[in-house]
Each structure stands twice: as structure tokens, then as C-alpha cells.
Amino acid sequence: MNFTDIHTLMPEIVMAVLALAVLLSELVIRRKETVGLLAIVSVAVTAYFIPTSFGTVFNGMFISDGYSVFFKFIFFTCLILTVLISSRYLEIERSSHGEYYALLMFATLGMMLMASAGDLIVLYLGLELMALSLYVLTGFIRHEYRSNEASLKYFLLGAFSSAILLYGIMMIYAQTGTTDINTISSVLTEKKATVSLLLSVIFLLVAFSFKIALAPFHMWTPDVYEGAPTSITAFMSVGPKAAGFAVLGRVFLVGLYPLQINWIPLLIGLSILTMAVGNILAIQQRSVKRMLAYSSIAHAGYAVIGIIAGGNEGVSAMMNYLLIYMFMNIGAFSILILMRSEDFLGESLDDFKGLAKTHPLTAGLMLLFMFSLTGIPPTAGFIGKFYLFKAAVGAGYTWLAIVTVIFSAISAYFYLRVVIYMYMHEPEGEAVSLSGSPSLGLALLISALLVLFIGIYPSPFISFARIVTG
Amino acid sequence: MPGRYLPTEYLPVAIFIAISIAFGLGALIMGSMVRLRRPYREKLMPYESGIDPVGEPRVRFSIRFYIIAMLFVVFDVEAIFMYPWAIVFDKIGLFALIEMIIFIVILLVGYVYALKKEAFRWE
Amino acid sequence: MNYYLLIPFLPLAAFLINILLGRKLFRHQAHWPSTLAVLGSLVVSVLVLIDVLNGQTLNRDLYSWIISGKFRVSVGFLIDQLTAVMLIVVTSVSFLVHVYSIGYMHDDPGYYRFYSYLSLFTFSMLMLVMSNNFLQLYFGWEAVGLCSYLLIGFWYQKKSASDAGKKAFIVNRFGDFGFGLGVILIFLTLGTLHYSPVFETIGTLSEKTVSIFGLEMNIITIIALLLFCGAVGKSAQLPLHVWLPDAMEGPTPVSALIHAATMVTAGVFLVARANPIFSLSPTAMSVVAVVGGLTALFAATIALVQNDIKRVIAYSTVSQLGYMFLACGVGAYGAGIFHLYTHAYFKALLFLCAGSVMHAMGGELDCQKMGGLRKYMPVTYWTMLIASLSISGIPGLAGFFSKDEILFRAYAAGGVGKFVWLLGTIAALLTAFYSFRLIFLTFHGEFRGTEEQKHHLHESPKAMTIPLLLLAIGAVGAGWVGIPPLLGGGEHFAEYIAPVVGHPAGEATHAEEWMTMGLSVLVGLAGILTAWIFYLRKREIPVRLAEKFQPIYRVLWNKYYFDELYDFIIVRPSLFVARNIIMGFTDGAIIEGIVNGVPAFIGWLGSHVRKVQSGLLQHYATFMALGLFLLIAIVMIVTGV
Numbered sequence A: 001m002n003f004t005d006i007h008t009l010m011p012e013i014v015m016a017v018l019a020l021a022v023l024l025s026e027l028v029i030r031r032k033e034t035v036g037l038l039a040i041v042s043v044a045v046t047a048y049f050i051p052t053s054f055g056t057v058f059n060g061m062f063i064s065d066g067y068s069v070f071f072k073f074i075f076f077t078c079l080i081l082t083v084l085i086s087s088r089y090l091e092i093e094r095s096s097h098g099e100y101y102a103l104l105m106f107a108t109l110g111m112m113l114m115a116s117a118g119d120l121i122v123l124y125l126g127l128e129l130m131a132l133s134l135y136v137l138t139g140f141i142r143h144e145y146r147s148n149e150a151s152l153k154y155f156l157l158g159a160f161s162s163a164i165l166l167y168g169i170m171m172i173y174a175q176t177g178t179t180d181i182n183t184i185s186s187v188l189t190e191k192k193a194t195v196s197l198l199l200s201v202i203f204l205l206v207a208f209s210f211k212i213a214l215a216p217f218h219m220w221t222p223d224v225y226e227g228a229p230t231s232i233t234a235f236m237s238v239g240p241k242a243a244g245f246a247v248l249g250r251v252f253l254v255g256l257y258p259l260q261i262n263w264i265p266l267l268i269g270l271s272i273l274t275m276a277v278g279n280i281l282a283i284q285q286r287s288v289k290r291m292l293a294y295s296s297i298a299h300a301g302y303a304v305i306g307i308i309a310g311g312n313e314g315v316s317a318m319m320n321y322l323l324i325y326m327f328m329n330i331g332a333f334s335i336l337i338l339m340r341s342e343d344f345l346g347e348s349l350d351d352f353k354g355l356a357k358t359h360p361l362t363a364g365l366m367l368l369f370m371f372s373l374t375g376i377p378p379t380a381g382f383i384g385k386f387y388l389f390k391a392a393v394g395a396g397y398t399w400l401a402i403v404t405v406i407f408s409a410i411s412a413y414f415y416l417r418v419v420i421y422m423y424m425h426e427p428e429g430e431a432v433s434l435s436g437s438p439s440l441g442l443a444l445l446i447s448a449l450l451v452l453f454i455g456i457y458p459s460p461f462i463s464f465a466r467i468v469t470g
Numbered sequence B: 001m002p003g004r005y006l007p008t009e010y011l012p013v014a015i016f017i018a019i020s021i022a023f024g025l026g027a028l029i030m031g032s033m034v035r036l037r038r039p040y041r042e043k044l045m046p047y048e049s050g051i052d053p054v055g056e057p058r059v060r061f062s063i064r065f066y067i068i069a070m071l072f073v074v075f076d077v078e079a080i081f082m083y084p085w086a087i088v089f090d091k092i093g094l095f096a097l098i099e100m101i102i103f104i105v106i107l108l109v110g111y112v113y114a115l116k117k118e119a120f121r122w123e
Numbered sequence C: 001m002n003y004y005l006l007i008p009f010l011p012l013a014a015f016l017i018n019i020l021l022g023r024k025l026f027r028h029q030a031h032w033p034s035t036l037a038v039l040g041s042l043v044v045s046v047l048v049l050i051d052v053l054n055g056q057t058l059n060r061d062l063y064s065w066i067i068s069g070k071f072r073v074s075v076g077f078l079i080d081q082l083t084a085v086m087l088i089v090v091t092s093v094s095f096l097v098h099v100y101s102i103g104y105m106h107d108d109p110g111y112y113r114f115y116s117y118l119s120l121f122t123f124s125m126l127m128l129v130m131s132n133n134f135l136q137l138y139f140g141w142e143a144v145g146l147c148s149y150l151l152i153g154f155w156y157q158k159k160s161a162s163d164a165g166k167k168a169f170i171v172n173r174f175g176d177f178g179f180g181l182g183v184i185l186i187f188l189t190l191g192t193l194h195y196s197p198v199f200e201t202i203g204t205l206s207e208k209t210v211s212i213f214g215l216e217m218n219i220i221t222i223i224a225l226l227l228f229c230g231a232v233g234k235s236a237q238l239p240l241h242v243w244l245p246d247a248m249e250g251p252t253p254v255s256a257l258i259h260a261a262t263m264v265t266a267g268v269f270l271v272a273r274a275n276p277i278f279s280l281s282p283t284a285m286s287v288v289a290v291v292g293g294l295t296a297l298f299a300a301t302i303a304l305v306q307n308d309i310k311r312v313i314a315y316s317t318v319s320q321l322g323y324m325f326l327a328c329g330v331g332a333y334g335a336g337i338f339h340l341y342t343h344a345y346f347k348a349l350l351f352l353c354a355g356s357v358m359h360a361m362g363g364e365l366d367c368q369k370m371g372g373l374r375k376y377m378p379v380t381y382w383t384m385l386i387a388s389l390s391i392s393g394i395p396g397l398a399g400f401f402s403k404d405e406i407l408f409r410a411y412a413a414g415g416v417g418k419f420v421w422l423l424g425t426i427a428a429l430l431t432a433f434y435s436f437r438l439i440f441l442t443f444h445g446e447f448r449g450t451e452e453q454k455h456h457l458h459e460s461p462k463a464m465t466i467p468l469l470l471l472a473i474g475a476v477g478a479g480w481v482g483i484p485p486l487l488g489g490g491e492h493f494a495e496y497i498a499p500v501v502g503h504p505a506g507e508a509t510h511a512e513e514w515m516t517m518g519l520s521v522l523v524g525l526a527g528i529l530t531a532w533i534f535y536l537r538k539r540e541i542p543v544r545l546a547e548k549f550q551p552i553y554r555v556l557w558n559k560y561y562f563d564e565l566y567d568f569i570i571v572r573p574s575l576f577v578a579r580n581i582i583m584g585f586t587d588g589a590i591i592e593g594i595v596n597g598v599p600a601f602i603g604w605l606g607s608h609v610r611k612v613q614s615g616l617l618q619h620y621a622t623f624m625a626l627g628l629f630l631l632i633a634i635v636m637i638v639t640g641v
Helices: A003-028 A032-049 A066-092 A099-116 A120-138 A145-176 A181-189 A195-212 A220-227 A230-236 A239-255 A257-284 A288-309 A311-339 A360-374 A380-394 A398-424 A438-456 A459-469 B008-034 B063-092 B094-116 C002-025 C031-053 C081-104 C111-130 C134-152 C159-190 C195-205 C219-234 C243-249 C252-261 C263-273 C275-279 C282-303 C309-329 C333-361 C378-391 C398-413 C416-443 C451-456 C462-482 C492-501 C510-537 C540-548 C550-557 C559-612 C617-639
Strands: A055-057 A062-064 C058-068 C071-079 C209-212 C215-218
Touching: A003 A032, A003 A055, A003 A062, A003 A099, A003 B094, A032 A066, A032 A099, A062 A066, A062 A099, A066 A099, A066 A230, A066 A239, A066 A311, A066 A438, A066 A459, A099 A120, A099 A239, A120 A145, A120 A230, A120 A239, A145 A181, A145 A195, A145 A220, A145 C617, A181 A239, A181 A257, A195 A239, A195 A257, A195 A288, A195 C617, A220 A230, A220 A288, A230 A239, A230 A288, A230 A311, A239 A257, A239 A288, A239 A311, A257 A288, A257 A398, A257 C559, A257 C617, A288 A311, A288 A380, A288 A398, A311 A360, A311 A380, A311 A438, A311 A459, A360 A380, A360 A398, A360 A438, A380 A398, A380 A438, A459 C058, B063 B094, C002 C031, C002 C071, C002 C111, C031 C081, C031 C111, C071 C081, C071 C111, C071 C134, C081 C111, C081 C252, C081 C263, C081 C333, C081 C462, C081 C492, C111 C134, C111 C252, C111 C263, C134 C159, C134 C219, C134 C243, C134 C252, C134 C263, C159 C195, C159 C219, C159 C243, C195 C219, C195 C275, C209 C219, C215 C219, C219 C263, C219 C275, C219 C282, C243 C252, C243 C309, C252 C263, C252 C309, C252 C333, C263 C275, C263 C309, C263 C333, C275 C282, C282 C309, C282 C416, C282 C559, C309 C333, C309 C398, C309 C416, C333 C378, C333 C398, C333 C451, C333 C462, C333 C492, C378 C398, C378 C416, C378 C462, C398 C416, C398 C462, C398 C510, C416 C510, C462 C492, C510 C540, C540 C550, C550 C559
Parallel strands: none
Antiparallel strands: A055 A062, C058 C071, C209 C215
């Protein structure tokens, strides 16, 4: 590497510097919203360096290509939306500290490294940076046991999965003599699929499955998502999950591509199991927050189909799905945050009773997000699923697409149940008081508009994903 | 040759570890074999400088210990990292200096943060 | 020519404004957004027509929703001669109906709802006719069906109204099912749904046949017949005509707009639009012609004896739609569209006059209880008279030119054409008769209603009479653009529409043309004269006839027992199956079993699976490890190590 290549690393460098600056600014700035604003400005500054960042440095350890840029776009949007929905919420939870924003930025930096990792070690580095920040963020409401418990569980299980990941990396290194993803691919094309190679594939698969919460490695998700601050749940179910998909895609579709016929059946099994577990258990939930946690498990099961299908079609469908999922999911969580007020949790299904009568606009937005999560046209959720199914059918997995459609139909039960509670039940007790704020309103507006816009006019997004993967 | 890599140059280290373990265990086993064994009540009591033990042996440590310990580890690792850097400094030159400055600045930010948050004050 | 986009989107905007803000802001002013929007559309439509007359046409995808491989779902517009005519018809009639409704609906509690539905309907209908592909056409088709359902059942508190809405919706399902299959078949065979590639490549299928129930059928014929299924449902042709008379439960302006001038003609539009498909299949063409001809005659006979004025006009609509299909079936698409265009004006006028009469009579519809209204409502009388003269084919009026064109073309086409020409000519006699029966019973003679009604009789307000007068101008003059050369005209309409639908086949001598024209005028006059004798001179004749031909009278009075027949062969068996087999067995044991059983099973499963989710960390870690070992075990077993 020499200094002429520094533009490739600029976004990450800028992000790191600004994250440190935001951390320091916390010491001097009293109004914590200002720190949040700084975080948003930092993202904008970082994004400015993205277009000139294409290239490969450190002998292929760090890759900035269309694929990683698309994911970074998701991370940035996710970060901005999370900051927007957080400020008022943190005050309600009496946890308004500036470190929150700095940690979000560090987590984002980790995700950026993951998306750009051309080497398993860099991947691990990014993953740990992201995960450590998330452990802290999960337990950010220090005075609440639920949050503390979630944090500890997440940390211990996360450490467990990191160990598995390292073990997998070690075994791959032992078999191929390299940790570089491209070199692994070329070494593997000349090798036979031995048992020890397959073992290392399984270890990597399990570690990534933990990150994107594929069953049976999803066990941490419901507890952690429920315990974490709602804004962090929204963040975690989108950004880090997308980062997990980014590395899953890069490692399995590039590095382990020669072993594709061996890992595809495993991934299909995990995908179906995940859809089953996520959807079936979501039906059981009375808490909307926990229901969304299970739904996020199920959606990971859908998105994996893109990787199973592979190729330009599959990968771009997966990327689009994650992008779309970001808007609809953060939108739904924003509504939960809107419902939360000082002495009211607003997470239970019963809290949504008759919302359409008392707060028609909020209910309308929730309706939109629920429709989109179910995949009803003309919302974005339909577009996302449509392209996934199409990729699956194109790759010869018609039966898998059918299974997914069946599970989508099951999912309608619990998504639309929220709608039924809002529109067909009478309000109970005193009316829910919403804790809106301009920034939360902005986040809701952005999410709702994009859910509708992508639903009605998807072609720019579809072509964008196709171009960056093609 | 990938796949059949045997780290022969680390063999002395392995032998060293084996000998030290054997030596420690050997001493203990030898002692237990040769010494007399005549226990009585006072001898079996926990050692508390001749005073009878009071209270539970498990007490809660102050959380401060953990913070101090964590900060210690961070700066400790920083110091350890400087040794190999110092050895190859001649070969890498200015670049190494800049890298180390960046590294230290990052740690410095953490230090300033910890200082301002009064992590070092024992209250 | 980009301003064409305003045509559909102005009504859409009005719909959104009314449905979102109407309840609060426009409770009594809801007509403003909708009426202004449709007026805007009308003005733009005229501009578009001028462009089209200058030879400009347009075929463009506005945007694509889903593009994946060959499958394209896009919103696109095709503006050619056919579209331009439809635009003028839809927007002008819609505008007049909007204005008329200001008077007619003025103190209805659902005023804003009514106008928002009208705007939605106008939007959907415009999207339907402006579409450049079959899928958008299908969406528009379903959307107008939905609006029709909403507007028929507008007074949903009234059971008959909501039943009629349901009936319209369900009967249309039968046709739309076929239509949907047709669209799918087009995509499967040609790989596209856009008109221009479909029409260009449809010829390549002419050799392809498939066997259905052992019958070798040409694939084009199948496509054409499936499409025609949709047209039969929407345009209320035999045997799916039963919904239209019941649809009269809706507010009268709706009947005028949807069930006379625009939506029901969508079927004719579809056949004309898809003429390259139909023209390749002589079988399908014959079916279209015969169905049209039979419907024309059949509906006219029912109209002879009905007393409900709106139902008479509804059957008349069915009959006139039959004429249009008849024309299309003999290859004279231009004549069909010409009749569609003139019919829109005189039939909308008839409905609005009927509405005006209802308004005066306090909702009374039975013409036996009216009479002598001429004195009280002169404007309504004169305009309705003009419309009736027009529909009866009296020379000089709009209906004469279009009907004559159809009958002549049918005759000239020969073969099946001769047969349907005969049907059409008989129907023309009946048309004149029932139209004037209505006029004479309603406006002439003595008043036969109650004293209270008589006291209440009055001419309708300006908002209602002005649209009547304007429509009357259309009913008189709309046909003048298509005067045949025989009468010194230039056949401008046929020349104008020819780029889309081509010229009709068949040749006939001047003598034959004079003969068909003379005959149709003659039967028209004969019909009027008979009605005059029956209902003004010798009132006892119809009574005696009814007694003498009791069986025939009863069959006609009961509309050939179609409703009873359907009730017997479709509704009752369905209900029987529904009530006994489905509710009792399938529903009770199987569906309920599945519907209740699956959630119960999933619930049972879930309640057990969720026990795994114990909240205990060590369990989670154990499960992760188990999962890992399970994967390893599977791979070990599969690879056989």
C-alpha cells in the first residue's frame, strides 16, 4: 500500500476519526440531540468519500467494489434512521448519553469493514468491532434488568460464535494456506471436497448463521431483541444483519463457491427451518416487539434464498430485499417507539386496540408497514419477495419458492392481526398518548415514502443492485 | 506445503512447556509422598494471621476494580505492542512513526475520555 | 402531446382529495373537485382528439413496475383514433353526469363518497381505454367493476341495492375468469402483453391448435373466445346479461354513466381493440355476431312488457350493446364503435330523463302509475322524446346513422351477417315500440298516480335540465360525422377509425343499401305507430293481447325466467353445497378442521417449541452446539465417512 491508494480506505478512516470525535464531543456537549446531529453529519461526510473509493488495497485484504458500496449505503441509511428515532426515545428511557451515538458509529464502521473484507482476518476484525459495540448498546438502559440480561446473553453467545468463526477460519487456513477470500476460491477449485474442508465450511456457516439469526442459531435473537432498547433492536435487525449477509455472500459465493453443491443443501435446510421457526413462533407472541423479533428471523430466512439462488439475479435480489426490509422494519419499530411514553410500554398487542380511532395517521402508517412486511402489493415488501422468488425459480428452486410463499401466507396471520387490533377493535381504557418528535416524524416519513415509492416504482433500485453486482 | 504444515521451529517451546509442567507437578507429587501427615483442628483452619475467620469468604468487590483492570489491560497491550515496533523501526522508518502516532492518538482519545468520565477517581 | 397524462390523473387527484378530505372539508361541496377535474379531462381530451385528427398517435410506456426477463408490468398509454373517441365519450358523458348529480344527489348523506367513487370510476375507465397492454386493461377492467359494485350498492342500507351490487360483481366474475385466462394464454403463447407486439405476432399462431375435450381448436380462436367471455360479462350479453337490469338499484346518474354510456361498452371496446386477434378467427367472429344479434333481439322482447322505466331502458341498453357486438362480429368494428359513440349520448340522456322523472315522482318507477307528465316537465319530455326518436332510428338523428351503418354492414357481409341482419331489423322494430310505449305511458294521457304525487310534480332544477339539453344535442348531432355517401355524406367516421380497425369486408349494391336503410326506417316508424295505437288510441289492445297470448306474455314478463333458471341451476346448488356439504361436512370437518386445526396445531407446536426458548443462556448455548454437531453429523453421513 502506498499513500496514493488511500482514497480506497478514506470512508473507513473518516468514519473512525469522526466516531472518535463524536465520542469526545460527548464530553463537552450538554444537549445529547446535538451529538446525534453530529453523527448524522459524520455519515454525510463519510458518504462523500464513497464514490471515489473504488479499488483494492493491502494485497486484496480490503475491497471496495459495487457490492460493498451498496451495503454501505444500507448501513448509512440505517444509522441515520436509527439516530432519528433514538433521541426522544432515549430521554423517555432516561438513558440519553452521547456514547450511544459514538457506539452506533463504531458498529457501523465494523459493518463497513465486514462488507469490504477481502480477507477472513479483516472480516473478523470488523465483525468484532461491530459486535462489541452492539453488546454495549444492547445493555444501554443500565437501570433496566431486561436490557442488562439481554446484553449479557448476547455477549456470551456472541463470544461463543466468534470462537466458532475463528475455528472455521483456522481450519480453512490449515487446508488452503491462506485467509484471502479470492485465493481460497482458486485453491479450492483444484482440491477435492474432503471432510475436513466441509467441516470448516460448517463452522463458518454456523458462525454467520448466528450473526444473521438462522435457526437453530437464532436462540439469542428474541431475548436480545426484546431486551435491547427498541431503537437498537431496529438497528440490529437491519444493519448488522445486512452486514452478516454481506460477509455470507462474499465468503460463500466467492471464497467457498467451488464447494457450492456441498453447502447449498445445508443453507436450504437452515433457510426453511428459519422460516418455520420465525413464523410459527411469531404467531404465539402477544408482544409486538417480540413478534417483530421473530419476524426478523423469518425475513432472514427469506433473504438467504438470494444466496442459495446465487448469481447476479440472486445476489441483487437479496441486496434489494435487505434494503427494502430496512425501511419497513425500521418503520414498524418507529411506531413502537412512538407508542412508548414515560409510563407506558406500548409493546403489547392490546395496546394497539382501536388505534385507528384514536390516532388514524399512526395506525395508517403501521398498516402500511405491516402490509409491506406481509408482502402485499403495491408496497415495497412485495417487490422484494417477488424478485427473491424469481431468482429462486430462475435458479431451479421452484419448490423452495413455493415453500416460502406458504410461509409468507402464514406470516400474514400475525402481521394482519396487528391491523385487526387497530381497525376492528374498540379502544380500551384511556387513549394512548404518543410521544412524537420531529426527528421521529422524519424517520417515519422517510420509511413510509420509500416503502411506497419502491413498491410503486422499483426499477431504479432493482437496476442499481443489478449494476453493482454485475 | 499447505495442509501438511508442521511447526518444527516451535518444538523447543513445546519441550520447554512440557518440562516446566513436569517440574511443577513432580515437586508437588514428591512432597506429598515424602512428608508426614498429622492433622489436628488448628492446622486445618483457614489461615487468617492467627485470628479466627469471621464472615462470608465471598464479598462483593467494588466495580471500580474492573474498570481499573480493564484500563490497565488496554494500556498494557499498548506498551507490549511497542516492543516489536521498536525492533523493526529502522527498517520501516517514517511510516512506522506515523502509524504509531495514530495508534497512540486513538488510545489517547480513550484516555481523555476515561479521564473526563472520572474512571480513575476512587470514590 | 404530453398533456394527455392529465386526462386520467385529474380525476385520480379529485378522488384522493374527496376520499381523504371530503368528509371534513367538502361535505356539501364535494362536487367541485370531481367536476372540475373531469371538465379538465374533457378539455384535454378534445385537444388530444385534435392532435389525433392531425395524424399524431402515441404509444409509450410511462413507467415499468416490474421488469424481469420477458415479463413486464408497466403503465403505458396508447393514444390512437379508437382511444380518442373513447376519451371524448367517457369524459363528456362523465362531465354531464357529474353536473346532473349536483341536482340529483344534493342532500344525500354520502355526497362526498358518491363524488369520490365517480372520480375513481372515471379514472379507472380512462386508464382502461388508454392502456397500451392487456394487463393494465385488465386492471382497469377490474377497477371499473369494483366502482360499479360500490355505486350499485351505494345505498347499502337497502338490501335490494347491496344484493344487486353483489350480483353484478359475482356475474362479472364468470366473464372475468375467462378474460383472465385469455390474458394469461396470450402471455404464455406470445411472451408479451403489450398490444403492438401481440398484434404483430398473433399471426404466427394461426397454425397452432390444441385439443380440448377431444376437439381440435385453433389457439387464436381460444384466445379470442376467452377475451370475448370477459366482454360478455362486462357488456351484459347473453347469457350473462342478468346483472345489468338489477344494477338499476344504483343512483340514476350512475346508471347513465356506468351502465349505459361507458363501463358496459368496455366489452365492445375490448373486441374492437383486439380486432387483429378476432379477425384471424372466423369462428370467434361468428360467435360474436350471433351472440350480439340474439342479445339485441332477446333483450328488446323483454323490454316490451316491463313497467319499471329504468329496467326498460336497461334492457334497451343490453339490446343496443348487442348491436355493437353484432357489428364487430361481421368485421364492421368501425360501425360498432360508431354506435357505441352515438348510443352513449342518447342512452345517457334516456337514463337522466328517467332520473328526472323519478325526481319529480318521488322515486316512483312504475310507468303504469304515471301519465301526462308532459305538462309538468316540458324539458324532460322533449329531451326524452329526442332520445327515443334517436334510438328508434328516425332519419337525421344520431341513432339512425349508426344503426343503419350496422345493419347495412351486416347485410353486406353475407353468411352469418344476413342472419344477424334479420335479427337486428326485428329488434329495431321492437326498440321503436318499447321506447315510445314508455314515452306515451309516462308523458301522455292522464296522470294515474296518487294526488300527493300529482301535487309534487315539478320540472327538475337547472343543474339537471342543462345536462339533458346538452345530451340532447349529442343525441341529435353525434351521428352527423358518419353520414353515408348514399345520403351525400363523407363517411368521415369510418375513414377516421380505419387506421385502427380497418375497413369492413363485403360489398353491396346501392339498391341493397337503400333497401336496408328504408327497411330500418320503416320498422322504426311502424314501431312508433303501433305504440301510439296501443297506448294512446286503443288502450284495450295490449291488455287483450296479454290475455290472449298469456304464456308468451308471462315468459317475457318474467324475463325468460333467466333469474329463476340461474337460481335453480347455479345459486341453489351452490347454496345447497355451501350450506350442507361445505358448512356441514367440508367446512365443518375439513376446512374448519384445517382452519382451526392448523392454528391449533401451530399453536400446539409453538407452545412446545417456545419451551426451548427458555431464557436460560446455557440452553441456548447447548442448542447452538447441538445444531453445529447436527450439521456435522449430516455431512458426515451424507459423504459417507
